[in-house]
Amino acid sequence: MMREFAKQWNKNKYPYMFIAPAVLLLVVFSIIPIVIALVISFTNMDLVGLADYSNIRGVGFDNYIRIFKDPVFLKALFNTFIYVIVGVPLVVICAMAVALLLNYGTSWLFKTFRVIYYMPSITNIVAVAVVWGYLYNGSYGLFNYMLSWFGIPAQQWLQDPTLAKFSLILLALWKAIGLNMIIFLAALQGIPRSYYEAAEIDGATGWKKLRYITVPLLSFATFFVTITTLIGWIQFFEEPFVMTKGGPLNATMSLALFIYNNGFKLSNFGYAASGSFVLFVIIILATIVQFAVRKKEVEY
């Protein structure tokens, strides 16, 4: 028995050694946290509980009931909904449009602009927020100055509750185009030229080719981009965190920011964990709906 075990171990020692560090780290920092999050979401754990675990008490579904009565949470839920329904189509349409433009030629000009459109997506979010905060500045910002050329009065980009949401969406859109444009570009380059040639013989114009060949053949890329963008917007965090801290009057508060605030600012770990599970469920539901819609499409 022992000998059999030793033999097995000797044979498989290297692969186990190779995966051990990665598996260990992922178990400790990704798998175990899920279990802990679920457990503490049913407790009143806070700073007192962190100092002495005997102070932690189970509260059943209290956190989950409380959170749906919390006006800030409901506001965050509503804002996240707005981010998704405005942001997702904007990102998909703009990324696709840029990819179509970039796919039009192969000269150095197109290659250079590919880099330019991609650049925002690799830059640091804090740096971006600092720069955009200045662009949006009410008195010295570039945007208000540009508006003045057209005789439009200065806007309070980040101070007006309604406008602030859209200012953040604009910034996130600017940052999201690059990566998604690459995915569309890859898909576009996979479309065989012969399809277009056949269509041209039949006398199809540019618009018809786009409508009946390109867009349908991009459906998988569109699906992929839509899903990842949707999940990204549901977890929208960094832009409101650095730009507005969720204000004014919680108008830019997102679900992820709500969780962060409750967890790390107010140290209500249990309450925040229950919020994170609500977020998790929303992501899973949204993904399932997406897949269901896509399945229906295929059946047509």
Place this chain on the structure above:
Amino acid sequence: MAVKKIEKGVMITLLILGGILMMVPFIWMLGSSFKPENEFTVIPPTIIPHHPTWNNYSRLFTEMDFLVYLKNTLIIVICSFVGLLLNALAGYAFAKFEFPGKNGFFYLILATMMIPGQVTMIPTYLIINKMGLVNTMAGIVLPGLVGAFGIFLFRQFMATIPTDLMEAARLDGAGEFRIFFRLILPVVKPVFAVQAILTFIGAWNSFLWPLIIANDERLYTLSVGLSLLKGQYGTEFGLQMAGAAFMVIPIIIIFTFFQKHIIEGYTISGMK
């Protein structure tokens, strides 16, 4: 043909207009970072400063601790390369070895990709706290050291390496670690390079986790330092723009050098 020419002209015009719009924040940042403080209130605003100065950049290092932040950021970058190596090792084992529990472990790793960061953030903090690693570099680095996506990507590529190659090396008496470092790594160099650049960008930009774990200013990264700058020196735009430029320009330079590989890497990993 004339129609075609016009169409192309319109396309290029749109492309350039859009590109300029995308560039506006960068141009604005760079121009403003050289402005002396009194040029910020001038109306109409200047894109290119009338009296350019290096003063904002030097203040980052004299008045602020940007040198310390830079050092911390570079430590995180180096640690993340160690993590990259661990990803490669795991990917190699999953691609080229048969062992009990292989599929189970692999699915476990893939499952971690689907968990949103917000769910694990709080418990991970509690674990790090329990380990006594709050306010240490280890606490900042460990949770993000390895990643399921990297392991998956390495596995996909290493699976295409012929097994004969390793068998031959084994017959020659090479040890398993030697095979990995001397034989496998050189073969997967292109993937490794792409992953290395993406890892560098990720580590360079790391913000939220260092912010949570580091209470001590000596452990701040560039991003955390910059956000501090935004809070405390909110009216000093020159200093802020110089700080932002200091963070963004190295990435843009690296990216421009390697952009072909990165974009190909995304194409391969994103669409397959």
